[in-house]
Amino acid sequence: xxxxxxxxxxxxxxxxxxxxxxxxxxxxxxxxxxxxxxxxxxxxxxxxxxxxxxxxxxxxxxxxxxxxxxxxxxxxxxxxxxxxxxxxxxxxxxxxxxxxxxxxxxxxxxxxxxxxxxxxxxxxxxxxxxxxxxxxxxxxxxxxxxxxxxxxxxxxxxxxxxxxxxxxxxxxxxxxxxxxxxxxxxxxxxxxxxxxxxxxxxxxxxxxxxxxxxxxxxxxxxxxxxxxxxxxxxxxxxxxxxxxxxxxxxxxxxxxxxxxxxxxxxxxxxxxxxxxxxxxxxxxxxxxxxxxxxxxxxxxxxxxxxxxxxxxxxxxxxxxxxxxxxxxxxxxxxxxxxxxxxxxxxxxxxxxxxxxxxxxxxxxxxxxxxxxxxxxxxxxxxxxxxxxxxxxxxxxxxxxxxxxxxxxxxxxxxxxx
Amino acid sequence: xxxxxxxxxxxxxxxxxxxxxxxxxxxxxxxxxxxxxxxxxxxxxxxxxxxxxxxxxxxxxxxxxxxxxxxxxxxxxxxxxxxxxxxxxxxxxxxxxxxxxxxxxxxxxxxxxxxxxxxxxxxxxxxxxxxxxxxxxxxxxxxxxxxxxxxxxxxxxxxxxxxxxxxxxxxxxxxxxxxxxxxxxxxxxxxxxxxxxxxxxxxxxxxxxxxxxxxxxxxxxxxxxxxxxxxxxxxxxxxxxxxxxxxxxxxxxxxxxxxxxxxxxxxxxxxxxxxxxxxxxxxxxxxxxxxxxxxxxxxxxxxxxxxxxxxxxxxxxxxxxxxxxxxxxxxxxxxxxxxxxxxxxxxxxxxxxxxxxxxxxxxxxxxxxxxxxxxxxxxxxxxxxxxxxxxxxxxxxxxxxxxxxxxxxxxxxxxx
Numbered sequence: 001x002x003x004x005x006x007x008x009x010x011x012x013x014x015x016x017x018x019x020x021x022x023x024x025x026x027x028x029x030x031x032x033x034x035x036x037x038x039x040x041x042x043x044x045x046x047x048x049x050x051x052x053x054x055x056x057x058x059x060x061x062x063x064x065x066x067x068x069x070x071x072x073x074x075x076x077x078x079x080x081x082x083x084x085x086x087x088x089x090x091x092x093x094x095x096x097x098x099x100x101x102x103x104x105x106x107x108x109x110x111x112x113x114x115x116x117x118x119x120x121x122x123x124x125x126x127x128x129x130x131x132x133x134x135x136x137x138x139x140x141x142x143x144x145x146x147x148x149x150x151x152x153x154x155x156x157x158x159x160x161x162x163x164x165x166x167x168x169x170x171x172x173x174x175x176x177x178x179x180x181x182x183x184x185x186x187x188x189x190x191x192x193x194x195x196x197x198x199x200x201x202x203x204x205x206x207x208x209x210x211x212x213x214x215x216x217x218x219x220x221x222x223x224x225x226x227x228x229x230x231x232x233x234x235x236x237x238x239x240x241x242x243x244x245x246x247x248x249x250x251x252x253x254x255x256x257x258x259x260x261x262x263x264x265x266x267x268x269x270x271x272x273x274x275x276x277x278x279x280x281x282x283x284x285x286x287x288x289x290x291x292x293x294x295x296x297x298x299x300x301x302x303x304x305x306x307x308x309x310x311x312x313x314x315x316x317x318x319x320x321x322x323x324x325x326x327x328x329x330x331x332x333x334x335x336x337x338x339x340x341x342x343x344x345x346x347x348x349x350x351x352x353x354x355x356x357x358x359x360x361x362x363x364x365x366x367x368x369x370x371x372x373x374x375x376x377x378x379x380x381x382x383x384x385x386x387x388x389x390x391x392x393x394x395x396x397x398x399x400x401x402x403x404x405x406x407x408x409x410x411x412x413x414x415x416x417x
Numbered sequence: 418x419x420x421x422x423x424x425x426x427x428x429x430x431x432x433x434x435x436x437x438x439x440x441x442x443x444x445x446x447x448x449x450x451x452x453x454x455x456x457x458x459x460x461x462x463x464x465x466x467x468x469x470x471x472x473x474x475x476x477x478x479x480x481x482x483x484x485x486x487x488x489x490x491x492x493x494x495x496x497x498x499x500x501x502x503x504x505x506x507x508x509x510x511x512x513x514x515x516x517x518x519x520x521x522x523x524x525x526x527x528x529x530x531x532x533x534x535x536x537x538x539x540x541x542x543x544x545x546x547x548x549x550x551x552x553x554x555x556x557x558x559x560x561x562x563x564x565x566x567x568x569x570x571x572x573x574x575x576x577x578x579x580x581x582x583x584x585x586x587x588x589x590x591x592x593x594x595x596x597x598x599x600x601x602x603x604x605x606x607x608x609x610x611x612x613x614x615x616x617x618x619x620x621x622x623x624x625x626x627x628x629x630x631x632x633x634x635x636x637x638x639x640x641x642x643x644x645x646x647x648x649x650x651x652x653x654x655x656x657x658x659x660x661x662x663x664x665x666x667x668x669x670x671x672x673x674x675x676x677x678x679x680x681x682x683x684x685x686x687x688x689x690x691x692x693x694x695x696x697x698x699x700x701x702x703x704x705x706x707x708x709x710x711x712x713x714x715x716x717x718x719x720x721x722x723x724x725x726x727x728x729x730x731x732x733x734x735x736x737x738x739x740x741x742x743x744x745x746x747x748x749x750x751x752x753x754x755x756x757x758x759x760x761x762x763x764x765x766x767x768x769x770x771x772x773x774x775x776x777x778x779x780x781x782x783x784x785x786x787x788x789x790x791x792x793x794x795x796x797x798x799x800x801x802x803x804x805x806x807x808x809x810x811x812x813x814x815x816x817x818x819x820x821x822x823x824x825x826x827x828x829x830x831x832x833x
Contacts, residue, residue, distance in 0.1 A: 034457040037465060039826065094453045138452035143468065149818070154452070155465055194465055194823055198708065203818065204771045206469075206706040210823040248825030252706050254779050260825050298827060309827045311461040354459040355829075396458040 032090055032136035033389060033399055035360055038352040039312055040214065040264075041133035041160050041190050045289060046070035048112065049086045049407040050381040053368020054321030055344015057285035059273025060235035061323075062178075062227055065370075065379055065409045067114050069165060070271065070289070071223040071237040072180030075126045076169030078116040079411070082378065084128075085113045086407030093400045097392040112407075122171035126182075132161040135190035143196075151198040151205075161188035161214050167221075178225045186217030186244060186266075209251045217244040217266060231277040239269040239291075264309065265297035281327050285344075287319040293351040313359065317348035321366075340370035340379065346387075354395050362389040364401075378410025461829050469708050469820045472698050476812040479694040479740040479785065480804040482673040482681040486746060487688045489794035490555025490664040493630040494532065496686060496794075497541065498622035499614040502670030503687060507625060508546065508558060510609030510662040511600070511645050517656075519598040521649035526588035527610075528644035529625050530632070531578045536621040538575035539614050542568040543590045548599075548606035555664040564611055569593055571615055576623065583626065587646070597647060609662065627663045676740030679807040680717050683729050684799035685790040691802065692738055692747060694785030695815045701778050709818040710774040712786070714766040715811045716759060720801035723761040727798040728791035730756050731768040733776060734784040749787045756791060759800040766802060774817055 036042045048067040051058035058068030066074045067084040114128030137157040144150045167182035189211050196206035223237030244264045251257055271289030278284050293312040321344030329338045343366065350360040364387025370379040383405035390398040456465075489495075498505040509527070527543075544564035553562065570590050578584035590612060600607040614621060625643070626632065632640040645658040669687040674680060681691040693712075701707075712731065721727060730753030738744040755768040770786065777783040790798065803811040 034453060034455070034460070037457065037462055038460055092453075094455050096455050096458055139454070139456055140452040141454045141456075149469070151469075155456075156452075190826065192465060192823060192826075196469070196708070196820060202769060203708045204706070204775070206708060206820045208706065208820075208822050210825070212826045246827070248827070250704060250822050252704060252822060254775060262827060264827075311829060353461070354457075355461045355463065356459055358459070397455065397460075 032134060033092060033401075034094060034137050034139065034397060035350060035352050035389065035399075036133075036135050036137045037155070037157055037192065039309060040212070041135040041157075043133055043291075043315060043351055044131055045317065046112075046130055048084065048381075048409070049088070049383040049405040050340075050342065050368060050370055050379065050409070051321075052385065052405070053342035053344065053366050053381065053383045054285055054319075054323050055287075055366050056317060056319035056346040056348075056364075057273060057275070057287040057321040057344060059223075059237060059271045059287045059289065060225065060233055061273065061275040061283075061285050062225055062233045065411075067112065067116070067407075067409055069112070069114060069126070069128070069130060069167070069182065070221075071225065071235050071273070072126075072167040072182035072221050073169060073178040073223040073225040073235060073237070074180070075114075075116045075167060076122075076124060076171050076178035076180055076225065078118050078124060078126075080118065080377075082116045082409060082411045083114070084116075084407060084409040086405060088383075088403060088405040090401055090403045092389075092402075094397065095392050095400070096397050116169075122175065124169045125167065126169065127164075127166040129162055129164050132163045132186060132188070133190070135160045135192075148200055149198065149203065150200070151196045151203070154193075154195045154197070156193045156195075157191065158193070159189045159191045161186055161190070163219070176227050180221075180223045180225075182221040182223075184217070184219045184221070186219060186242070187215040189213045205253075207253045211249045211251075213247045213249065214244050214264070217242045219266065233275040233277075234273065236272045237270065241268045242266050261301040262299055263301070267292045267294075267296045281324055283323040283325065285319075285321045285323065287317070287321075290314065290316040291351065311353040311355065311357070312351050313349075313353045313357075315349055315351040317346060319346040320344055326372075335371060338372050342366070342368040342370070350389070358395050360390050360395055363387050364403075373408075373410050378408065381405075381407045381409065383407075462824070462826065465823050467821050467823075469818050471816065471818050472700060474695045474698065474815040474817070475809075476805045476814065477693045477785075478696045478805070479676070479692070479738075480681055480813065481676040481678070481692050481740050481743070482683075482689050483692060483738070483743050483747065484669055484673050484687060484689050486559040487794055488556050488559055488664065489666070490558065490662065491629060492665075492794040493627055494795060495625040495627050495663060495665040496622065496667060497539070497612065497614050497625060497665070498667065499616075499619045500536065500622050501620070503622075503667065504613075504670075505622070505665050505667035506561070506611050506613035507663065507665040508553070508555075508562070508609055508611050509643060509660045510546075510553075510607065511658045512604070512661045513597065513601045513607075513647075513658065514604070515656060515658065516597075516601055516647060519594075519601045522594040522597050522655065523648055523650060524594050525592040525597050525645055525647045527590040527592060528585060528587040528642075528646065529589040530630075530642060531576050531584045531586065531589070532624040532626065533578040533580060533582070533584075534622045534624060536623075537618075538577035539618040539621045539623045540575050541572050541589070541612055541618075542615045543570040543592075543610050543612045544568050545596055546608035546611055548603075548608055550608045553608070553662070555662040558662075558664050558666060561666055561668065562608065562611065569596065575618070578623075587644070592645075609660075628659055673743050676742075677806055679804055680801045681788075681804050682799055682801045683727070683788045683790055685727070685792045685796040686794055688790070688793050689799070690747075690790075690793075691788035692734065692744075692785055693788070693813055694734075694783065695813075697774065697777060697783065698817075701774075701817070701819060703778055703781070704822040705778055706820045706822070707771045707775040707778065707817060708820060709816075710770040711816045712768040712770045713814045713816070714768075714788075714802040715807070715813075716764050716766060717801040717803060718764070719761075720799065721759050721761045725761065725798055727759045727800050728756055729759055729766060729800060730789050730791050731770060731773070732787040732789060733773050734787045737784050747784075747787060749789070753789075753791075766800070770815065774815075
């Protein structure tokens with residue numbers, strides 16, 4: 001085995017040890033959004049935390065430490081074997097016009113783990129895992145308060161769909177063009193736990209667990225990034241449709257199980273992005289992506305047409321971001337001057353709809369900082385997001401959220417730094 | 418300007434780090450467990466907010482009484498009767514392993530404690546149970562056993578306990594030494610003895626306290642009851658034994674109320690139980706959770722004597738039965754899922770049958786319910802309740818509170 005491979009394996013090993021430690025800190029996932037109870041949960045496009053800090057822009061940005069795998073070509077710029085993992089904390093405050101009250105929920109999760117390995121002649125491979133959907137939500141309320149049949153209802157959503165992925169990247173035209181292809185394997189389980197705890201012991205409590213399991217999806221994504229001139233970067237990607245086998249399994253406390261099966265054709269997705277170098281240190285970026293959920297196909301097993309998931313609609317996202325890069329700095333310069341600063345704004349239409357068809361929109365103001373590791377071996381990226389999902393007047397529910405994230409992307413570290 | 422701010426002093430960098438750490442800690446704290454008290458008011462999956470519903474089954478689809486052949490070994494009294502079609506006799510069996518030998522055994526006296534019934538003094542007689550009879554114990558005896566004729570003992574004096582008193586007769590039955598020796602020497606054929614009311618006391622009954630009565634003397638020591646005193650020559654007591662098994666078997670020639678009667682009866686002695694079955698509404702399907710199922714039975718006025726109260730247990734019937742013919746037996750669950758007490762001044766018995774209804778839904782087997790006196794075999798208390806043949810306001814009813822299971826995520830609850 002070559003010394004290089006040994007170092008690569010050692011690095012992967014260290015990455016997973018670190019990941020395990022962070023996972024312990026993260027603890028169990030908690031509630032996030034009440035819209036995660038709909039469809040297949042909240043959809044995550046695959047932006048890394050650094051890109052989210054720049055207003056969810058990565059499709060057309062060339063970055064040696066970019067780990068936004070929605071455009072597989074973005075992983076082509078790694079110069080050394082690099083690993084990435086992230087931790088995301090979120091708090092949401094819920095509000096409705098119906099009764100004016102609200103509640104606070106939170107979540108902690110690991111959005112992605114990725115390893116990119118540049119080989120030779122500009123060719124590289126990458127593999128990892130990222131969460132595709134998030135099913136976290138939590139609700140608790142007392143129903144029929146004051147009457148004999150009063151009970152406390154609690155709903156808890158956990159789990160989500162994930163995607164194991166591997167990709168191949170290549171740089172060409174003197175590294176002015178990068179191409180990437182990625183194959184994903186989608187699977188996972190969304191869990192809805194519904195409990196009614198009656199105050200009067202004369203009533204039997206209800207405990208229902210609904211599991212929605214999805215597997216079999218093999219999405220293929222192709223992407224490119226190019227830098228036709230020094231001051232302009234652009235990119236795009238296309239994700240092909242893939243068929244997902246879905247099963248719904250139900251357990252109540254008497255251990256009965258009801259199962260229904262179907263298949264869901266995930267709709268294709270595409271995205272475009274562009275980044276302009278406004279000056280040597282300032283970059284402006286823009287992203288647009290879309291997934292045509294209105295054209296998704298769902299059918300129950302043995303049936304031609306199903307009427308499920310009818311409340312899904314086209315999802316899209318736009319993002320604007322501004323980045324301040326440090327430029328050339330000697331290693332002994334202050335950390336602050338060697339860091340990357342980011343800010344942005346994003347707006348998205350979620351794939352889930354309200355029962356009356358109303359669109360659910362989300363916007364967020366984002367900011368982030370990238371602190372260099374060993375001068376040029378990676379970044380610790382911090383993320384701050386503040387935004388709003390839904391509208392109390394249009395969807396009768398709005399969620400104000402605050403996210404704080406941290407991720408680490410690093411190449412092989414120098415031992416005698 | 419930004420560069421100047423960030424490229425400031427060493428203290429500036431440190432404060433940035435401290436601030437970042439504080440922000441992380443604060444957010445970790447803020448992301449503690451919490452939940453919303455709001456649902457998505459217009460979410461397509463409104464079904465996860467489905468509330469419990471109530472359905473009512475206005476009457477049973479089968480109901481009747483039946484007289485089970487019950488094992489009465491656990492009763493604290495043994496019932497002796499020779500009243501018309503009600504015949505009852507008591508069985509005793511002693512394991513004589515502790516008896517060192519049979520030398521010199523002349524006889525044994527069986528001491529019994531009698532409790533009066535209202536039918537007058539009685540004369541009793543005793544028989545050996547045929548050694549070839551099927552083996553038995555007090556928890557399994559459900560039929561009369563063959564006996565060796567004639568009786569080896571007949572009392573000469575009538576037994577007449579006073580009202581409210583218990584009369585101990587130390588030699589209520591005298592067992593010949595030959596029988597004691599036979600039981601000792603061939604324990605495999607020891608089937609015990611049977612005691613009944615003699616022909617001379619026909620039409621009468623009496624109660625005998627069993628070993629389950631758990632009697633104590635004035636100092637608090639447990640009394641041996643019934644008490645077998647084995648006597649050797651010159652009336653020297655050799656050993657005192659308590660029975661290993663004591664029970665009674667009652668035959669009732671009368672038939673229980675027919676399936677088309679307007680009443681059914683639950684009684685302790687003679688044992689009589691009620692059977693009810695309800696057809697569940699089609700809305701209830703497998704996977705539903707039954708939160709409550711309230712069975713209401715209207716009592717027949719005057720069926721409980723003032724001052725008495727009868728505890729009735731509701732059990733799951735586990736074998737089928739029909740209303741047309743009285744079943745010989747109907748199996749039931751080992752434990753009652755609910756009890757209700759019938760008093761003279763109450764007009765309704767209510768049982769929570771949620772577990773039973775849940776079982777019917779989940780298993781698809783519905784053999785109904787069985788109502789049984791909690792003191793079955795031990796007393797004569799009884800209660801009568803109206804059946805589905807009674808007028809509509811008096812019929813048994815079942816009110817079920819249930820919760821539907823959540824629909825698959827792809828089902829739209831709004832149009833479900």
